[in-house]
Amino acid sequence: MQIKLILPKMTLRILISASFMILVLDWFRQLFDSTGIALLVPQAVERLSEERRMAFTGDIDDVICGDDHFTSRVLEVSVSSLR
16 A cells, blocks of 8 residues: 655745765655755765855755754854744
8 A cells, every 4th residue: 555645735944964864765756856945965875074064044944954064153043934
């Protein structure tokens, strides 16, 4: 039996920097594409530093991350755009 998800169309921008998620991202790409979710996948070596993470501030709605540096500075600047 196959389950069909009926999700509303939306435009969300999600930053994915979790290496474990990036490895299997193709498994989920059709779901993201069908729901209008745009993915931002930076080239990261294990984690994003505060400076690299700050580069995405204001450009994203959500984050799937591993152990990126979510410092107080990053959170203060991101709080208005993250959902």
